[in-house]
Amino acid sequence: xxEGHTIHRxxxxxxxxxxxxxxxxxxxxxxxGQEAALLDGRVLHNVEAHGKHxxxxxxxxxxxxxxxxxxxxxxxxxxPDPAEPRDTIRMRMRTPAAALDLSGLTICRLxxxxxxxxxxxxxxxxxxxxxxxxxxxxxxxxxxxxRIGTLVMDQSVIAGVGNVYRAxxxxxxxxxxxxxxxxxxxxxxxxxxxxxxxxxxxxxKAGAIRTVAPEHRGLPDTGPARSRHRYVYRRSHCRVxxxxxxxxxxxxxxxxxxxxxxxxx
DNA sequence: AAGAATGTTATGTA
DNA sequence: CTACATAACATTCT
Numbered sequence: 001x002x003e004g005h006t007i008h009r010x011x012x013x014x015x016x017x018x019x020x021x022x023x024x025x026x027x028x029x030x031x032x033g034q035e036a037a038l039l040d041g042r043v044l045h046n047v048e049a050h051g052k053h054x055x056x057x058x059x060x061x062x063x064x065x066x067x068x069x070x071x072x073x074x075x076x077x078x079x080p081d082p083a084e085p086r087d088t089i090r091m092r093m094r095t096p097a098a099a100l101d102l103s104g105l106t107i108c109r110l111x112x113x114x115x116x117x118x119x120x121x122x123x124x125x126x127x128x129x130x131x132x133x134x135x136x137x138x139x140x141x142x143x144x145x146x147r148i149g150t151l152v153m154d155q156s157v158i159a160g161v162g163n164v165y166r167a168x169x170x171x172x173x174x175x176x177x178x179x180x181x182x183x184x185x186x187x188x189x190x191x192x193x194x195x196x197x198x199x200x201x202x203x204x205k206a207g208a209i210r211t212v213a214p215e216h217r218g219l220p221d222t223g224p225a226r227s228r229h230r231y232v233y234r235r236s237h238c239r240v241x242x243x244x245x246x247x248x249x250x251x252x253x254x255x256x257x258x259x260x261x262x263x264x265x
Numbered sequence: 266a267a268g269a270a271t272g273t274t275a276t277g278t279a
Numbered sequence: 280c281t282a283c284a285t286a287a288c289a290t291t292c293t
Contacts, residue, residue: 001291003271052272070272071290088290104290106273146282155273164271209271233271251283253272 002068004051004160005203008128010074011049012204014056017076017098018044024094028085035110036091039064044093051126051159055116063116069106076100126159127197128204138189141181148184149177149250152196161196165203167233167256168211169196176262177255216240232256 023044027036042059049055054066066072077083082099085092091102102108111119124140125132140157141148151157152166161169170177173192175184203209210229216239221228223235231239238245238258246257 001271006271067273068271069289070270072272073290106289144281150283153272162271166271252285254270 002052002070002072003162003165003200003203003209004049004126004128005200005207005209007049007052007054007068007160008200008204009207010068011047011054013074013076014044014047014093014100017100018093018095019046020044021095026092026094028089028092029087031089032091032108035064038062038110049126050120050129051123051155052162053119053123053159061113063111063113065107065109065111065116065119066102066105067107069104071104072106073103074100075103123155123159124157127193128160128200134190134193137193138186141189141192142184142186144181146181147177147250148175148179148181149255151181152192153251153253158193158196160200163253163255164209164230164233165196165199168209168231169199171231171256171258171262172199172211174262176259176264177250177257178264212239231261232258 021043022041024041025036025039039058039062044056044058046057047054048057052067056064056066058064077099078097080096085101088103089101090105090108093100125134125136137158141151144151148170149166152161152169153163169192172195173188175188175192199211211231212229219240221239222237223239227233227235232245233256235245237243238261241258241260243258243260246259248255
């Protein structure tokens with residue numbers, strides 16, 4: 001589930017329900033061990049997202065670094081008596097008003113501010129952050145011989161884009177994933193940045209990835225219901241021109257493109 | 266009910 | 280130094 005929009009949404013949700021409060025932290029199966037005990041009863045100050053990374057800032061400069069990986073999920077329950085945690089829960093945060101269960105995480109560790117800086121130094125600009133420098137993205141792309149389809153998935157090039165946004169963003173830009181970055185005009189790369197920014201912001205708002213523009217929603221759609229809100233991702237036919245969608249492996253991930261709307265030139 | 270999936274890193278190769 | 284393949288790890292859904 002998680003691309004950048006999910007992580008920023010989680011940060012927003014945690015700030016809304018837990019920031020500024022004393023939080024009970026538990027690790028039901030002991031999967032977050034003594035570290036949960038260390039956090040338990042502290043005040044959570046602020047939660048921040050950079051790309052797909054989440055940083056919880058607790059009292060005394062204690063920071064929890066979280067990464068959702070492919071399977072990570074955050075489930076919120078309102079009210080004073082949440083259901084029993086299921087056995088995959090890594091960390092449960094709780095106040096009298098709400099409980100949040102985190103599962104499937106690939107990273108969940110205590111770090112200090114220097115380690116936070118080290119992680120963030122490896123991340124490229126995040127279109128959802130005010131401090132993003134889009135020119136860094138444009139420069140990296142236009143200088144690289146790597147294919148644009150692999151560049152936009154590289155978190156040091158742009159932070160927050162995953163496999164769905166890759167497929168849909170490149171589709172909207174009319175760029176074929178196999179094109180080398182350096183073959184693209186700077187203008188088109190700026191445009192691509194804008195598209196990712198808009199898609200990610202929409203994703204945060206909607207809590208789901210829905211990329212189809214209003215003018216395309218009325219088109220007849222033969223695709224399965226689950227891909228109704230997509231142009232090419234996991235579709236057999238292009239949402240707009242109905243050409244068969246190409247599907248192939250790129251760096252171990254399935255890549256999708258419409259050969260007609262995304263010409264290879 | 267096996268298999269695929271909105272992810273990253275470490276390691277080896279050319 | 281760059282690019283890319285592979286394996287390992289995480290869990291849920293169909």
